[in-house]
Amino acid sequence: MKAGIVGLPNVGKSTLFNCLSNAKAQSANFPFCTIEPNIGVVNVPDSRLEKLEELVKPERVLPATVDIVDIAGLVKGASKGEGLGNQFLGNIRETDAILHVLRCFDNENIIHVDGNIDPIRDKETIDIELQLKDLETVEKKLEKVKRAAKTGNKEAIKEQDVLLKLQKGLESGISVRAIDLNEEERKEFVAPLQFITDKPVMYVCNVDEDAAVNGNAYVEKVKEAVKDEHAEVLVLAVGTEADITELEDYEERKMFLNDIGLEEAGSAKLIRSAYKLLNQQTYFTAGVKEVRAWTIPVGATAPQAAGVIHTDFEKGFIRAEVIKYDDFVSFGSEAKVKDAGKLSVEGKEYVVADGDVMHFRFNV
Secondary structure (H helix, E strand, C coil): CEEEEECCCCCCHHHHHHHHHCHHHCCCCCCEEEEECCEEEEECCCHHHHHHHHHHCCCEEECCEEEEEECCCCCCCHHHCCCCHHHHHHHHHCCCEEEEEEECCCCCCCCCCCCCCCHHHHHHHHHHHHHHHHHHHHHHHHHHHHHHHHCCCHHHHHHHHHHHHHHHHHHCCCCHHHCCCCHHHHHHHHHHHCCHHHCCEEEEEECCHHHCCCCCHHHHHHHHHCCCCCCEEEEECHHHHHHHHHCCCHHHHHHHHHHCCCCCCHHHHHHHHHHHHCCEEEEEEECCCEEEEEEEECCCEHHHHHHHHCHHHHHCEEEEEEECHHHHHHHCCHHHHHHCCCCEEECCCCECCCCCEEEEEECC
């Protein structure tokens, strides 16, 4: 699963990406490795994993991960190929969620491409380019579907109605995710077209150090502008975060954070939020060889969760032995959980809960 960092040039995208790339400076348990110059695998900070490590004392610990992609800065006209437009739109189409960085700080030394600071205008610049690209997709599809609808094909008529709604919405400046469609229409006609503006989005307000805790007037404007989008708004002093990651000593980093009124680095919060934005959750396997966090979509069943470890586990699934995380911590070991009768045996219909500690029985 990939989350793409997008924004205009000079809003702090690359600083944020570099900050995440130094996540190892915040916690040795959460390293970062680069696959390509602009793609990073970032481990998801999870205190539950640390607690399981403390109790089980395994040979190794493997956290859950999220891919973060640093996408080239977009400019006006990108939908028509201006600047790195085609590359930008191609990269963003391959992601599963969008982290939209908005500049919410004043600094005369850092030039803004439009000459002054206005995060709402910046947001709209990118929204319009993405909407224009999606409109192009709708119009191409509509051309084909209209021909089939003219013959009386009922399915084509249904699809045409949905496409016309999408066309009208996009022409009015509404992103696909905010257009009024039911679940069936989205699943059948919207999802296959992979619209860029249908991806879940989180707005990252890049502020200066003084606004790191409570935000500022720019942030309030952003919150007001996106209130109908069901999107999360995260406040982050990206430059300050970058300074914190430069510090080698854990206590120094803690003091720095305390001085500005933060309990933890904002980058850790961002990584967890990105994971949530991608609609992912975690279950654990815990043994002396390995304690590991596994990533599954919210709503996954026990066999689907088993399949993440190996396809044979899903094919030959017999049952899952499940311990709730709180029970594992409360009793202190798997053996004590069993003695207390708190281990449950679940079948194929069981929907995995976030934090479940699981063993799978299978036969191939």
